[in-house]
Amino acid sequence: MKFILTLLIVFTTFSIKAQNNSLVQNRGKINGRVVDSISRVPIAYAGVTLYQDGNDNPVNVAASDQKGNFSISNLADGNYRMVVEFLSYKKRIIDHIVIGKSTNLSLGNILLASIQTLLESVTITGKVPVIENKIDKLVYNAANDLTSQSGVATDVLKKVPQITVDIDGNVELQGSSGIRFLINGKPSSIFGSSITDALQSIPASQIKTIEVITSPGAKYDAAGTGGIINIILKNNNIQGINGAVNLSAGTRLENGSVNLNVKHGNLGLSTFFNGNSKPNTTTINSINRRSVFSDTINDLTQRGNSDVRRKGFSTGFSFDWTINKKNSLTGSVGYDFFKNANTSLTNQQIKVQKSSALITDDYSLLNSVNHSKENSLDLSLEYKKTFQKEGQELGIQITSGIGRDDLFYEQQQSDINTLVPFSGSNSKNPGKDNETEIVVDYTYPVNENLTIETGAKTIINTIESNVFMFDLNNATKEYTPNLSQSNKLDYTRNVYAYYLSGTFKLFNFLDIKSGLRYERTTANANYSQVGKIQLKPYNTFAPSFVLSHSFKNKQTLKLSYTYRIERPDYEDLNPFLDLSDPRNASTGNPDLKPEIGNNFELGFNKAYQKGTNLTIAAFYRHNGHDIKSFSTFYPSLTVGDSIYQNVTLSTRLNIGEEIQKGISISGSIPFSNKVTMRTNMFFTNQTIINKYTGGPNVNGFGYRLNLNGSYQIKQNWAAELFGNYNSSQKSIQGKRPAFFSYNLAVRKQFLNK
Template sequence: MRRLFVLVFLFVTTLSINAQTPNAGKGKIAGKVIDAVTRQPVDYATVSVFKQGGTSPFNGISTDPKGNFTLDNIAPGDYRLTIDFLGYKKHVIEHVIVATGGNVTLGNIALESIQNQLAGVTITAKAPVIENRIDKMVYNAANDLTAQSGAAIDVLKKVPQVTVDIDGNVELQGNGNIRFLINGKPSSIFGASLADALQAIPGSQIKSIEVITSPGAKYDAAGTGGIINIILKDSKVQGINGSINLTGGTRQENGSFNLNARKGNFGVNAFFSGNAQLNTTVLSTNNRNTSGPGDSTTHLFQKGSAATKRSGYQSGLSLNWDITPKDALTASVGFDHFGNHSNGLTNQQESITNGAGDLVSDIISLRNSDSRFSAYSTDYSLDYKKTFAKEGRELDILFTSSYSKNTVNYFQRQDYETPGMISTGIRGFNPGNDRETNISVDYTHPITKTFTIEGGAKLVIEDLKNVTNTDTLLADGSYMNNADQTYGFNYKRNIYAAYLSTSASLFKKFLDVKLGLRNEYTTTNANFPGVVIPGYNTLAPSAVISHKIGGTQSIKFSYSYRIERPDYGEVNPFYNISDPHNISTGNPNLKPEISNSFELGYNKSFDGGANIYIGSFYRHNSEDIQQFTTQYDTLSINGKTYSNVLLSQRANLGTQASLGGNVFASVPVTSKLNLRTNIFLVSRTNDAPGVGKVTAFQYRLNLNASYQFPSNFLAEAFGNYNSSSRTLQGNRPQFFWYNIAVRKQFLDKKASIGLVANNAFSKYINQSSTTSGPGFSQASLRQLPLRSFGITLSYKFGKLEFSKNKDKEGREDNGGQMPAEPLGGK
C-alpha cells in the first residue's frame, strides 16, 4: 500500500504542477481532416506547424480516428500549417493567426486524392521504430534493419519492457505470464510450444509488435504480465504489389513472400514464410550433491552435448470486402507448422560416500537421448464490421477458430560400465490436439463528442486431448508397453465473458479517462482420476487516466486486474522422464494466479524528432505460480522406482510483489546518426510459505545505433544485456547478445542486399546457474553457439493505385503495411 500511495502521490502531484503552469496568452489550433470526395474522416494524417518563413516544423500531431486534431499551447503569432497523408495531395494553409489567448478553429480541411496510377513508387516517409500510444507501445519491426534476419524471438529482444532469456522464455515487465496474439487474435500455435512457435516466425514477416501492459476491459483478463500482439505484414493499398525477403546464414535461414491485390471494394492478401535453424550443438555440464541417510552424500556429475535443429512455416490468405461504405467483411485462413529434433549423449558418474568420506559405490553410465516434436495448426476467422451515420458508432462481430495437432516422440537409454548392471530406458509416443473457438460481439456508442460507451460479450471454447504411450526397455533389448504409464488426458475449458467500459474527456479536456469492468466465468473439466477443477468467476476492473501537456507531452496512470489461468502443459500429469535424474510433471491442482497492476508513465517529444518515455509500475500477485524443485532419494512413478531424482513442478507459492521502471529514448544525433536506448529494471519479492522470502533485482540495457551513409547505404548495430537474477531456489544466468548489419538499397529502393553478424567475436555464450533446496545443491553450465553470419535479400514489386475512397486504401510505412485495426473482444 505504501508503494501504491507513492505512485498515486506522484501522479496527482504532477497533475497539480502542470495544472498550475501558467499558459496565459497561449492559444489552440483545431480542425478536422476529411476526404474531399467521400467526406469521410482521414485518420493518421500528419499536421505540421511552421513559423512563417521557417523550413522546419516546431510542432505537430496526427489526426485521431475521427480525423480531428488539436494543437495546444501555441504562442501568439503567424503560422503555416501543412496536412499530409499517403495518396493525397499535400494541403497547405498560410497565415494562421493565433491571437493572445485565442483559439483558432479551422473546421473541415478537405484533402484531394492523387488519382493517377503510380507504376513505381518510392515511399521515404515511415513510422518511427518505437511509438508510445495511450494504451500500448508499438515496435515497428519493418523499419528496423537488424530485426529482419532473425526470428520473432530475436525481434522480441529489441522491444521495450520485454526480456528474453537464452532458451526463448519471454517476460513482460519481469512477468512471464503473457497472452500472445497474432493480428489481434488467439492462435493454438502458441499452445504447443511458445519458444518453438516464436522461433518459427521469420522477423522479415513481422510488421510490428504491440506491447499492452495494462489492457482494458475489451481484452481478455488472462495474462498477468499483459498482452503481446504480433502484427504480420499485409497491405490495403489499391493495386497489385508484394515483396520477397530471403536470409541465408551459418545458423539460421528464413524467407517470406507477400502478395497483395486490391481493386475497388475487394482485396486479397496472401503470404508464405519459412524458417529453419540449422543443426546447433549445445554443451552442458551438471554437478549435484545430495544428502542421504546416515550422513551419506551422493555426487552426480553429468557432461554431454545435444544437437538441435528447428524448422517451420506459416502461410495465410485473407479476403477483404467492403460490402457498402459502412459494412465490411474480412475472412482469413492460415496454416502453420513448426517442429524440432534433438539428440545427444551424456556421460554420467554417480558416486556415494559415507559420513567418514569413504567411497560406497561408483556408477558410470552413458545416456543416449532423442526427442522429436512437431505441431500443425489451422486458423480461421470471419470479421463483420458495421459503422453507422453517427460518427464513432460501430458494431463488430468476430469469429475465430484454431485447431492444432501435436506429436512428441522421445527415447532415452542408459548403458552402464559397472559389471552386472543391465541397460535401462524408455520410449514414448504422445499425440495430441488442441481446438479453440472464440466468438465475440463488440459495440461502441458515442453519447457526446467527449463521452463514449463500449460493451460486448465473448465465448471461448477450448478442447485439448492428449494420449501418452510409454514403452519400457527389457533385459533382452526389446521394448514392452508400460500400462502404468500409458493413459489419456482430456481437458476442456469454457469462458463466458461480458464487459462494459466508458471513455470521457473531463475538465475541458484536461483529463482523458477510460474506465472498464469485465466479468469472466470459467468452467474446466479434466477427465483424469482424482482431478476436479471447480468453476470460478473473475471480476476484472481497469482504469486509465491521461493528461496532455501542450502538444508534446503526456502523462498516464493506469490500473488493471488480471489473472493467469494454468495452461494445459502446467496441469497435465504426464511425467517427462527423458532424464531419469531430472524429472518434470504438471500439477492438475493449480489455481489461477491473480494480479493487481499499477502504472505511471510520462512521454515527451522534442523538436528535431527526439522522444523519451519514463514509466514505473507496481504489481502484486497472489496464488503466484512458480516452478519448484524437490529432491528425492527414490521416487516411485506408476510402478517404477527412480533414484537420486530432482522433480520439477509448477505450484501456487504465496505472493510476488514487483516494483520496476522503464526508460526509453530515441535521439537523432545528426540527420544521419540515430541512437535508441532502453533501460528496464525491476525488484521482485517472493514470499512463499514453507519456502522462504526472496528479493531479487534484475535489469536490462540495450543500445541501437544506425547511420545513413550516402548512396542509400545504411549501417546498424544493436547490443542487449540481461542481468542475472535470483529465484526462489537459485539464480538465472546473465545474457549478452549483439548484432551488426549493413544494407544497400538499389533499383529506386525497391531492392536491397544486406549482411548481418550475430555475436561475431564469441563462439559460445556461457550460461551458469544454480539450484538448491532441502538436501541438495546443483550447479550447471550450458554453452550455446549463437555466433552466426548471414546475407539478406529483399525486393518489392507491383503497382500502387490510390482511389478516392480513403476507407478503401492504405498507408505504406516502409513495406506497404497498414496500421492494424483493433479487433473486438481480444
C-alpha cells in the same frame, strides 16, 4: 504554418460547398483515408486536391482529419484526378476517377510513403518513429528498424521496451512470464504447446509492429498477469498487384518469405508463405547437483553434448471486402507447422556418501533422443458495421484454432565400459488443443467527451493428451508397454465474459479510460487412471482504469491499474512425464489454480524538438497463487510399477506470492540527419514469497540494457548496430545466467517503392 494551411484548406472547401449548395442532390461524392505506407498510422491534415482531367485548376480541396479520413462531395459528372500530399511524404496521384450521377466512391486507404526532402541544405525526414506511446499501449514499429529484419520473433522482442528474453528464449513483460500472446489481435493455437518454439517459428521479416499492453482495458481478456503482446504481421492494401520476397541465411538461422497481395476496388486478397530452419547446432551441457538428506549426500555430475535442429513454416490466405460504406467483412485461414529434434550423449557419475563413507560411485552413459512437432490451423471471420454517427461501430468476430502436437522421447542408460544398456524407456505423447472464440463488440460515442464500449465473449477450449509409455526389457532388449504410466487426459474449459468501459474527459484536464470485465470459468477433467473430476467453477471481476494528462509542451503523464488472471495452459496442465533424462524428469500439473495479478503503472512521456523523445514507466505488480516451475529431489521415485533412483522432478506449482517493483526507461536521440541512437533500459526488484515449502523466500535485483545506433550512409544505404545485455536473475531455486548479444545490419534499397 501547418495550422494556417489547414485553415485555408478548410475555408476553401467550405466556400466551394456553399456555392454549390443548390446542386447537392444527385451529385457525386468521394471519400478515403490517408495512412502511412509502412505503419498504417493515419496521417492528419494531409492535403487532398481534386482536378478535372485536362484542367490544372482545382475543383475541390480537402484536409484529412485526425483519423486520416476525408470526404469531397457535390461533384459533377466527369473524369477526375486526385493529388494527395503531406510534408515529408511522397506525393500520391490517383488518375482515372470516374464520377457519375449519385456516385459514392470510396478509395479506401491511400498510402503515402515517407521520403527525405532536401530544402536548401536542410534535410527533413518524415517517418513514423520506431517506438510510439499511446494511452493504453506501447507500439514498436519493427518494419522501421533495420536490425529487426533478420532472425525470428524472439530476436525482435529483445528490442522492445519492458520486454526481456532470456538465453533460452523465455519471454517476460515487466518481469512477469504470464503473458497473453496474440497475432493480429487474435489468439492462435500455435502458442498452445510451447510459446518459445512458436515465437522461433515466426520470421522477423514478417512482423510489422509489436503492441505491448501492460495495462489492458476491460475490452481485453483478463488472461495474462503480465499483460498482452500483440504481434501484427505485415499486410498491404495498395491498389493493384504487389508482392515481396525476403531471404536471409546464416550459420544459426535461415529465413525465407513470400507475400502476394491483390487489391481491386473494394476487395483485397492476400496470401503468404514463410519458413525458417535452424541448421544442426551442437551445444555442450553440464550439470553439477548436490542433494543432502540428513547424513546422506547425493552428487550428480553430467557432461555431454546435444545436437539440435529446428524447422518450420507458415502459410495462409486472407480477404478484406468493403461491402459498402458502412459494412465490411474480413476473413483469414492460416496454417503453421514446426518441429524440433534433439539428440544427446551424456557421461554421468552418481556418488552417494553416508556419514562420510562412500556408498556408491557409478559411471554410466546416457543416450537420449527427443522429437516434437506441432501444427495448427487458425480460422477467422469478422464483420464490422459503422453507423451514421461517427465512431459508432458494431463488430462480430468468430475465431477457431485447431492445434495438434506430437512429443516423443527415447532414452537408454548403458554401462560406460561395456556400452550394454541396463535400463531404458520411450514415450509417445500425441495431443490436441482446440479453441473457439465468439466475440461481439459495440462502441457508442455519447458525445465528444464520452464514448461507451461494451461487448460479450465466449471461449470454448478442449485439450486432449495421450501418453503411451514403454520400458526396455533387459532380457529381450525390446520395449514393452508400461500400462501404469500410460494415461489419457480430456480437459474442457469454457469462459463466458461481458465488459463495459467508458472513455471520457474530466474537468477538461484528465483523459480517463475505465471499465469492468466479468468472466465466469467452468472446467472439468477426465483421467483414464482416475476418472472424471468436476472442477469448481469460479467468477472473476476485473476492473481497470487509465488516467492520462497531456501538457502543452508535448508531455504526457499517465497512471493505470488493471486486475489480471493467468489460467494454466496446455503445457502447464499436461501430465506427460518426460523421462528422456531419468535423472532430470519433468511433468505438468492438472491441479494448478489460476494466478491472480494486481498491476499498477505510472508513466511519463516527453517529445522534444528535432525528434528526441523520452519514456519512463514505473510499475508495481503483485501476483497471488504465483505459478512457478519447482524442482524436488527424490533419492527413490516410484512411478506406476517402476522405481527411479536419484531423480529431480520439475513441475509447475502455485508457489505463493511474487512482487515486482521496477522502472523502464527508453528514448531516442537524432544526433544529426544521418545518425540516430535509441536506448532501452529495464530495472526490477523481485520478491518471491515461498508458501509451498514455507521458504526460503527470494529477493533479487535484475536489469537489461540495450543500445541501437542507425546511420544513413547515402540516400539508399543504411546501417544499424544493436547490442543487448541481460543481467543474471534469481529464481525460486537458482539463478539465470547473464548474457550479451549483438546484431549488425546493412541495407541497400533498389528501384522505387
